[in-house]
Amino acid sequence: MANPKRYTDDCALGPFSTKSQKTLSYIFSPTLWTPLLFLLMAAPPSPSSVSAELRTSGEEAVPTEVIGTLGGFMTLPLNISVGTEIEHVAWNGPQKTLALASPAGAVIILDKSYQSRLSISSQSYSLNISKLTPKDEGLYRAQINRKNSNITIEERFVLHIYEQLQKPRVTVKHTMSESTSCNLTLVCSVERAEKSVLYSWTWVDTHSFKSFESSTLTISWMPCDPDVAYTCTAKNPVSQSTSSPIHAQQFCADLRASRGRTVGETVVGTLGESVTLSLTVPVSRDIEKVVWMFNTSIISKDWREPAIAGPLMKSKEPGKDRVWVSDQDYTLKISQLKMEDTGPYNAYLCLNTPRLTSTQHFTLRVYRRLKKPEITWIPGPSDDSICRVTLMCSVEDSGDDVTYRWTFLQKGAVASQEGSLLNVSWRSSEYHPNFTCTAMNPISNSSWQFLSGNICPGPSRSMKHWIILFLITVVLLCFGFSGWCIWKQKRQCSAPAFNSSQVEAPADLSGQDASSSEERQFIHSVLLCTETPTGGTTTATE
Structure with a gap:
């Protein structure tokens, strides 16, 4: 808890204010002044009692400042001397009466919204509030009534509630001058911090510590300047928090890169x-x-x-x-x-x-060093005599600055290249062209050959060609068969020529009446081989 501060406040009294104003006239009445004077002379009062009496007389109406933390716990202390007989103590909040406490320890909470958060000490009658909220902030009054006394003593407090500060956030605004200098504006802020926040900047420059009291800091940095770390600190009455170090060169380098x-x-x-x-x-x-x-x-x-x-x-x-x-x-x-x-x-x-x-x-x-290219193709519109196709060349993980070149050796093919695409056409009656794609970047090149045999059907042959080929085949087969027959007949006739003597012998034998069937068959074959081209035959001599 911070040191108490006092200031003058002309707030109106609460429910017990009428009674204190009535009793004030009795204090200075002639009938009571004399007994009271003798009592004061007989027994010197304690300092706390004297201060309490002064508060009731209105000579010192300065409330005590109390600092609380949002969500935390706070106590409003009463300075009641030991042995003072208390009849009851009433606590009033910023808006209404909160509770009433008696010497027996009985506490009556009049504002039910404080039921689980409010308590009053049985010895000092101090007020305790937990789980503080922003609505708890304001003026509190304790009205103390003693036994056998017509005087109501009042203590006043002002409660200020602050939140625990989060880590400050630094917003950097940077501009680059025409020279190499970089101008930075650092703005420090804390989220949800609404009041009483003080900001300061600290840094170490050439082995000396420097500071600046403000939420905004403007600096100029050049590449040859030392790398200085700037730190923002935010403070309020209940907490203090420091930002992460900010290096000027980091943001200035980023600004140059963004250009x-x-x-x-x-x-x-x-x-x-x-x-x-x-x-x-x-x-x-x-x-x-x-x-x-x-x-x-x-x-x-x-x-x-x-x-x-x-x-x-x-x-x-x-x-x-x-x-x-x-x-x-x-x-x-x-x-x-x-x-x-x-x-x-x-x-x-x-x-x-x-x-x-x-x-x-x-x-x-x-x-990257280029891998082998891959070639894919898309067929285009074609007719009976022309084949059209689009070839696409690509390299996996090629990166930037890759160029492609197509080469082919087929004459008569028509091609147009657009980067990695090649639109090509050729006549179907011609042989299939082969294409080579070469991918190149500043450090490497790689090639791949594409065979177009499976894209379009091969050269087609006319029906007349097939008919001529068939006739030639038939003629060749006829000549071959005829030659084989002539060769076979000549082979059969060569056998009687070698045995002509055996053929003449049976002709000279006129005395024999009969010959075997094998001999007659042999003679008949000889006669057949000696037939003349005119159809005449040579007869055997009997």
Whole structure:
């Protein structure tokens, strides 16, 4: 609880105010003044009793300030001396009477909305309220009636309720000047904080601590400036909260990246391999450090110090950073290239004498080595003599800057290429053409050949051609069969010629009356072989 503060308040009295104003006239009546004077002289009152009597007389009407936390617990303490006999104590809230307490410990809660949240101490009659809400804020009055006294003592309190502050949120508004400076406006705020919140900014600049009392802070940052962390602190009477550190260079690097400028030297790298961005260092210049900037990542290299990489370029494994800056010429080397490394890189050379900044720009492009292309086709409208088709060439995970080239050797084919598409047509009577697609990017190329034999039917032959081919086949078969027959007959006639002597012998034998059937058959065959072309025959001599 904070230290009590007092201020004057002219609020009207509650339900017991009429009675106190009546008793006020009796205090100064002549009949009561003399006995009261003797009582005061006989026994000196306690300081608490004196202060209570002064409050009833209206000479000190300053309420006590009490601080409470939203959802928390608070106590409004009464300073009643030990041994004071109390008849009852009435507590009044901001809007109505809350409760009535008696010496026996009995408490009557008059406002039922406080039934589970309100309690009164049996010894001091202090008021306790839990689970504080914004409606509990306001003026509270305790009216104390003592036994054997016509005086009502009143204590007044003012309750202020504050919420526990959440973590401050910082909104950054940044602009880039025509030079290399970046102007930032940092605005600190706390959600649902409605009153009594004080904001302050703190940072460390060149080993000195600085602060600024305001919710808004404006700064200017340049790449060669140190990386300063700015922190906002929000306070109210019950809590204090601090924001996460804000680094100016992070937002300024992001602002430069959002511009998307692709100026300077273009460097090509291969995915998974290494690339080097070489600087042109001025001769006879005292270089303090070099700052490489890429998107929201900054790689800073001080003289004779190791390079410090930003979160996007830093490896998750210790000792295996992908970024390295040369100690000699401040050249930037990036290993194990990723596709995310593509973009603009800016190098700032910070010079000591004079205090200047030299800037060099690079654009890094990372490409994959191309895989084998794939060719698909879509048939087009065709007739009996012309075949039309559209060929599509593609490469898996090709990335950007991929070009395609089609080549084919068939004469008479008509083709038109639009990037990876090839529209081609040829006559069906001709042989099928073969096509080759070549995919190329700045670091590699890959080809694939497509055979078009299955797209359109082959060359068609006319009916006349088939008829001529059939007739030639029949003629060849007839000549072959006739030659075979002649050859067979000549073979049969050659057998009697070798046995002519045996044929003449039976003719000279006139004395024999009969011959065997085999002999007659043999003679008959000989006669057949000696037939003349005119149909005449030679007769055997009897």
